Amino acid sequence: MTTTLMSYDDAIAAFDPAMGLEVHVELNTATKMFCGCPTEFGAEPNTQTCPTCLGLPGSLPVVNRKAVESAIRIGLALNCEIAAWCRFARKNYFYPDMPKNFQTSQYDEPIAFDGFLDVEVEGETFRVEIERAHMEEDTGKSLHVGGSTGRIQGADYSLVDYNRAGIPLIEIVTRPITGMGAKAPAVARAYVATLRDLLLGLGVSDVRMEQGSMRCDVNLSLAPSGSDKLGTRTETKNVNSLRSVERAARYEVSRQATLLSAGESILQETRHWHEDTGVTTSGREKSDADDYRYFPEPDLVPMAPPTEWVEELRAALPEPLRVQRARLQAVWGFTDLEMRDVVASDAVGLIEQTVTAGSSAQAARKWWVSELTRRANEDGIELAELPITPQQVARIQALVDEGSINDKLARQVFDGVLAGEGEPDGVVAARGLAVVSDDAALGEAVDRAIAANPDVAEKIRDGKVAAAGALIGAVMAQMRGQADAGRVRELILEKLAP
Amino acid sequence: MPEISRDEVRHLADLARIELDDAELDHLAPQLSVILESIASIAGVAAADIPPTSHALPLTNVYRDDVVVPCLTAEQALSGAPASEQQRFSVPRILGDEQ
Ligand SMILES: [Zn+2]
Numbered sequence: 001m002t003t004t005l006m007s008y009d010d011a012i013a014a015f016d017p018a019m020g021l022e023v024h025v026e027l028n029t030a031t032k033m034f035c036g037c038p039t040e041f042g043a044e045p046n047t048q049t050c051p052t053c054l055g056l057p058g059s060l061p062v063v064n065r066k067a068v069e070s071a072i073r074i075g076l077a078l079n080c081e082i083a084a085w086c087r088f089a090r091k092n093y094f095y096p097d098m099p100k101n102f103q104t105s106q107y108d109e110p111i112a113f114d115g116f117l118d119v120e121v122e123g124e125t126f127r128v129e130i131e132r133a134h135m136e137e138d139t140g141k142s143l144h145v146g147g148s149t150g151r152i153q154g155a156d157y158s159l160v161d162y163n164r165a166g167i168p169l170i171e172i173v174t175r176p177i178t179g180m181g182a183k184a185p186a187v188a189r190a191y192v193a194t195l196r197d198l199l200l201g202l203g204v205s206d207v208r209m210e211q212g213s214m215r216c217d218v219n220l221s222l223a224p225s226g227s228d229k230l231g232t233r234t235e236t237k238n239v240n241s242l243r244s245v246e247r248a249a250r251y252e253v254s255r256q257a258t259l260l261s262a263g264e265s266i267l268q269e270t271r272h273w274h275e276d277t278g279v280t281t282s283g284r285e286k287s288d289a290d291d292y293r294y295f296p297e298p299d300l301v302p303m304a305p306p307t308e309w310v311e312e313l314r315a316a317l318p319e320p321l322r323v324q325r326a327r328l329q330a331v332w333g334f335t336d337l338e339m340r341d342v343v344a345s346d347a348v349g350l351i352e353q354t355v356t357a358g359s360s361a362q363a364a365r366k367w368w369v370s371e372l373t374r375r376a377n378e379d380g381i382e383l384a385e386l387p388i389t390p391q392q393v394a395r396i397q398a399l400v401d402e403g404s405i406n407d408k409l410a411r412q413v414f415d416g417v418l419a420g421e422g423e424p425d426g427v428v429a430a431r432g433l434a435v436v437s438d439d440a441a442l443g444e445a446v447d448r449a450i451a452a453n454p455d456v457a458e459k460i461r462d463g464k465v466a467a468a469g470a471l472i473g474a475v476m477a478q479m480r481g482q483a484d485a486g487r488v489r490e491l492i493l494e495k496l497a498p
Numbered sequence: 499m500p501e502i503s504r505d506e507v508r509h510l511a512d513l514a515r516i517e518l519d520d521a522e523l524d525h526l527a528p529q530l531s532v533i534l535e536s537i538a539s540i541a542g543v544a545a546a547d548i549p550p551t552s553h554a555l556p557l558t559n560v561y562r563d564d565v566v567v568p569c570l571t572a573e574q575a576l577s578g579a580p581a582s583e584q585q586r587f588s589v590p591r592i593l594g595d596e597q
Binding site: 300 | 509566576
């Protein structure tokens with residue numbers, strides 16, 4: 001596109017975004033949806049297949065009970081109705097990522113429907129309505145050979161690994177979300193983050209966006225401000241990090257506003273998100289080819305989850321996120337504002353693990369929300385992607401608590417750990433970061449500071465204890481910040497006692 | 499059961515990636531209508547107390563436990579593939595966009 005994009009603020013002043021989110025979640029069952037093949041991530045290509053997931057003639061699928069259980073639990077946690085009776089359907093399409101030439105999915109009979117998920121953005125709650133959560137199977141992974149970019153376009157041929165084909169997927173589809181205004185991208189991010197935390201709490205998926213076990217499609221359209229009719233929507237596929245969800249939504253708002261303002265129309269199409277350049281590009285236009293000729297899967301009998309089973313699963317659900325967060329906030333003693341920052345930084349789980357590893361909650365919050373969030377933002381990655389573990393953060397805080405290092409030195413330990421220099425203790429040793437609390441070494445530095453600042457020393461001798469700060473500063477400067485400030489103060493006051 | 503139109507047959511053929519010329523369409527469209535009508539005659543037999551079904555067996559909730567069973571080796575899996583490379587199924591260039 002040659003025209004300059006309209007700024008986000010201008011776009012939002014003229015248009016209201018409506019958004020729909022489709023999230024695919026790979027379940028963490030031991031076996032696939034319809035066969036007993038294992039589902040481990042990262043196995044050698046085509047070592048986790050069988051006649052069923054390869055679609056060989058004569059093979060028959062059988063549904064994984066655990067996957068149905070997970071689907072029901074997800075539905076219940078999303079406040080959905082659970083279908084008393086539903087079926088799988090064949091979604092027919094020609095694409096080699098499914099060797100069967102169809103994907104076994106659910107069509108007009110999803111296992112869960114009509115739910116909602118409340119998400120918070122800057123203290124405001126948005127109720128995201130869930131249209132449906134249905135079961136299906138994942139597809140194989142293609143490797144495109146030839147061409148320059150590893151993409152389909154320009155490739156000479158493709159190589160397919162069917163290890164992932166047949167892994168249970170749940171697709172969670174929202175109803176169009178409106179009334180978000182400028183907060184639409186933040187709502188998108190908060191929804192995906194909240195959903196991820198909910199799924200993590202249920203223990204039904206690894207929800208690792210970077211490994212593709214959770215993937216998001218963002219549908220977005222604009223309507224002129226004040227009008228309630230929906231515009232033409234685009235579907236941005238496979239947006240695979242929280243940050244990207246927000247950026248992609250933001251970009252589409254600006255892009256569509258630019259076109260609409262110039263009197264052009266929006267093409268109903270699939271778009272691709274490019275993480276590196278931060279733009280979406282045109283993909284496939286919606287067409288007749290999207291007629292997937294769904295029909296009920298004849299090889300699988302219908303599912304009719306008994307009410308007792310559903311109620312048993314409902315009773316065993318973990319506490320809702322809202323309740324869990326309120327409980328953690330109380331236990332940790334955070335203010336509402338502090339907790340909001342923790343949630344916005346996506347640090348709830350990280351802080352929980354850091355506290356489990358022995359840190360105080362306030363120290364864990366300080367490091368994750370202030371120090372590490374800034375570093376993650378600078379690097380353009382998620383907080384959890386920083387190469388540091390909650391255990392390491394807890395250890396660094398323990399070193400501070402022991403007096404081995406101070407906060408200033410702790411920041412250098414973070415530098416070292418993040419740079420891959422090893423565990424905190426190793427970084428302290430290798431970089432020579434331990435604070436000096438040895439009286440002999442400190443005493444010499446104090447003497448030098450007194451000699452260099454005779455007037456300050458005189459004031460302290462006269463009882464003006466507040467002046468000691470200047471001498472402490474001089475000692476810290478000599479020791480390059482590696483002195484135990486409390487001990488330095490004691491030594492100064494001893495030596496200059498009136 | 500309404501007659502199936504020539505355009506509908508053309509559309510179905512497109513979806514199934516079957517190339518039909520005009521003569522074939524003229525020939526096949528009426529045949530498909532006859533087939534559909536024949537099948538629809540079953541509806542006349544079904545009494546009001548027989549609900550429509552997509553399955554022959556009156557079964558629901560047939561599940562298996564989430565237990566790993568041995569799968570094929572990569573060699574076995576690829577043994578029927580016309581071509582393979584890097585332990586993967588080699589497929590012709592894919593036209594169009596990713597699904
Ligand atoms: Zn299998």
